[in-house]
Amino acid sequence: MDISEYLPMFLAEAREHLQELNLAVIRIEDHPDDRATVDEIFRIAHSFKGMSATMGFEQTAALTHEMENVFELLRERQGGLGRDAVDVLFCCLDALDGAVTAVEADGQEQLDAAPLIARLKGLVRQRDDDEAEPAVEAEEPKARGDVVVEGPVLHVRIELDPETPMPSVRAYQALAALADHGRILRSAPAEADLEGFAGTRLEAWLASDHETEAIAATAAAVAGVASAEVVEDDAPAAQAQAPVASIGGHKAAPTVRVDAERLDQLMHLMGELVVHRTHVESLAGEGDLPALHSALQDLTRSSQALQAMVMQVRMIPVDAVFTRLPRLVRDLSSKLGKHVELVLTGKDTELDRSVVEELGDPLVHLVRNALDHGLETPAERLAAGKPETATLEIAAAHIGGNVVIAVRDDGRGIDPGRVAAKAVAQGLIPASEAASIDVPRAVELLFHPGFSTADRMTDISGRGVGMDAVRTSIRGLGGDVVVQSETGVGTTASIRLPLTLAITTALLVEAGGMPFALPLDRVERTLRLSEHAVRTVVGSPTLLLRDATLPLIDLAHALGHAPAGEAGYAVVVRSGERRLALAVESLIGQRELVTRPLPPELGDRATLSGGALLSNGQIALVVDCDAVGTVEARPIPSVTTLAA
Numbered sequence: 001m002d003i004s005e006y007l008p009m010f011l012a013e014a015r016e017h018l019q020e021l022n023l024a025v026i027r028i029e030d031h032p033d034d035r036a037t038v039d040e041i042f043r044i045a046h047s048f049k050g051m052s053a054t055m056g057f058e059q060t061a062a063l064t065h066e067m068e069n070v071f072e073l074l075r076e077r078q079g080g081l082g083r084d085a086v087d088v089l090f091c092c093l094d095a096l097d098g099a100v101t102a103v104e105a106d107g108q109e110q111l112d113a114a115p116l117i118a119r120l121k122g123l124v125r126q127r128d129d130d131e132a133e134p135a136v137e138a139e140e141p142k143a144r145g146d147v148v149v150e151g152p153v154l155h156v157r158i159e160l161d162p163e164t165p166m167p168s169v170r171a172y173q174a175l176a177a178l179a180d181h182g183r184i185l186r187s188a189p190a191e192a193d194l195e196g197f198a199g200t201r202l203e204a205w206l207a208s209d210h211e212t213e214a215i216a217a218t219a220a221a222v223a224g225v226a227s228a229e230v231v232e233d234d235a236p237a238a239q240a241q242a243p244v245a246s247i248g249g250h251k252a253a254p255t256v257r258v259d260a261e262r263l264d265q266l267m268h269l270m271g272e273l274v275v276h277r278t279h280v281e282s283l284a285g286e287g288d289l290p291a292l293h294s295a296l297q298d299l300t301r302s303s304q305a306l307q308a309m310v311m312q313v314r315m316i317p318v319d320a321v322f323t324r325l326p327r328l329v330r331d332l333s334s335k336l337g338k339h340v341e342l343v344l345t346g347k348d349t350e351l352d353r354s355v356v357e358e359l360g361d362p363l364v365h366l367v368r369n370a371l372d373h374g375l376e377t378p379a380e381r382l383a384a385g386k387p388e389t390a391t392l393e394i395a396a397a398h399i400g401g402n403v404v405i406a407v408r409d410d411g412r413g414i415d416p417g418r419v420a421a422k423a424v425a426q427g428l429i430p431a432s433e434a435a436s437i438d439v440p441r442a443v444e445l446l447f448h449p450g451f452s453t454a455d456r457m458t459d460i461s462g463r464g465v466g467m468d469a470v471r472t473s474i475r476g477l478g479g480d481v482v483v484q485s486e487t488g489v490g491t492t493a494s495i496r497l498p499l500t501l502a503i504t505t506a507l508l509v510e511a512g513g514m515p516f517a518l519p520l521d522r523v524e525r526t527l528r529l530s531e532h533a534v535r536t537v538v539g540s541p542t543l544l545l546r547d548a549t550l551p552l553i554d555l556a557h558a559l560g561h562a563p564a565g566e567a568g569y570a571v572v573v574r575s576g577e578r579r580l581a582l583a584v585e586s587l588i589g590q591r592e593l594v595t596r597p598l599p600p601e602l603g604d605r606a607t608l609s610g611g612a613l614l615s616n617g618q619i620a621l622v623v624d625c626d627a628v629g630t631v632e633a634r635p636i637p638s639v640t641t642l643a644a
Helices: 004-030 035-055 058-076 083-106 114-128 167-179 212-220 260-284 290-314 325-336 353-374 378-383 416-425 431-436 439-446 466-476
Strands: 142-144 147-149 153-160 183-188 201-207 225-232 315-317 340-345 350-352 390-399 402-409 480-486 490-498 503-511 514-519 523-528 533-537 540-544 549-554 569-575 578-584 586-596 608-613 619-623
Touching (some): 004 083, 004 325, 035 058, 035 212, 058 083, 058 114, 153 167, 153 212, 167 183, 167 201, 167 212, 212 225, 260 290, 260 503, 260 586, 325 340, 325 353, 350 353, 353 390, 353 402, 353 466, 353 490, 439 480, 466 480, 466 490, 503 578, 503 619, 514 586, 569 586, 586 619
Parallel strands (some): 340 390, 514 619
Antiparallel strands (some): 142 147, 153 201, 153 225, 315 350, 390 402, 402 490, 480 490, 503 586, 523 569, 533 540, 540 549, 569 578, 586 608, 608 619
């Protein structure tokens, strides 16, 4: 059977199985009597082993099989597994992850399972040395045609979901899973006839003395299996039937796998539709055709509904990133000698797939910093009157049109004096300023490229690339990072991200004779400059409002363009933790824009985050409000001479 076409499916499901096993092993380490998790571990391991064997990855299947023998200890031993045994299991999971990565790269698993299998066998022998096997009376063999069978023969009926892709592969996996419980005498269709199998019914006759419920559960755990039942071959079905884990019978699968590239293409086409719709709207505004306006309203309503649906299809929960954190916290806290309780909330909060894919590394940076720099050792916490076990909370939530992910710890907080001393030593600030450094200023120093408070460089920290890399990555996603801290109490790092990067609502303005887009979620208000006072304070233009005094930045100058006329308007925007006013020549209006990455020749412009094609064929560059707030203010023509 040619299985090469099924490789993408194997890779996707293998990643899921390994993530689930990592989380399940962590849970069982903390709660060894959690029988539901023990059963889940067996189901996942069975499915992963069956997939690997079906695809011909023998080393992966052999290692997973030996891991199952260790998992069996969870069912037989009170108090769960020791930490050494759990460490061995994690080494095996890491090796399996490496094998999957190698398969993705060149189709070969590149795994030598023998050393790890030997370690796993050693764990099982430790149990066997202390236990004697009970005597079992031999049963009289049963004759079945020309085959001599020991033990009962079970009839297994398996129904595949009619919507499952590649039923032949699922049938192979189901037979491989059943083989773990005994010897398959025959199957219908036969294994040799499964290539090209497109049906939904699979039957097998299995010589096994295992419990029928366990066999049915193993078969039902195979992806694509809708239901499974097991009966003894000689017994009436009504008496011996053991249906387990029905997954909706013949109903369509609740989810389907879609290649990520197809989703990107769908979003691209949706973006083109938005551009064309906007163009039609502008053309309709030039004429007086009531019927056209009515048809356009219908088109707008339908296209907006389609746009919302496409956006929803691309949304995935941040749990896709959160799943790697429990293992990270477990390993690092052990290495650092710290006791840490990880609390994850808001795992179902959804973000665009492209945003989630880029979120992993920044979030890992923040967690590593919290564990290494923020949290104290148990002795230090007890001396400070805190519980011996620290708390690290990672919470995600929708706030407005954004998603905010907060990383909170109850550790030592940021010490401005220590940060200032390091900054002086690294030449970032003069010694005379050290005494005036407070927490907000210390936070900004932590984000300085190359800055680190670590006394020595380790494989965990000290290289000075952590916080700067976090801010750069998050701002590249159109978001920002804000850090708040209280010395001795703890630190909170909050990542604010847009729901999606593909389609954004923006305010179009004209500056330097060119259209620019300001993300609407950053815009607070617009105003005419002629109706407000402007002063020059310490050489910089300042806009005087009733409720605030804001820096006034000429947008054209900040973006490297010469003004094409007098700045007539100001747009008040949020830039990081402060507000500022951007002077522009005119306001064009609110638009839905399909954003695109900047070409390489513009990619280094820190004040721009992307571009969008307008309905008139012009290109509008999207302004990075966080970055433009750091540009040195330049004089604004005609504005600084307004009423005193």
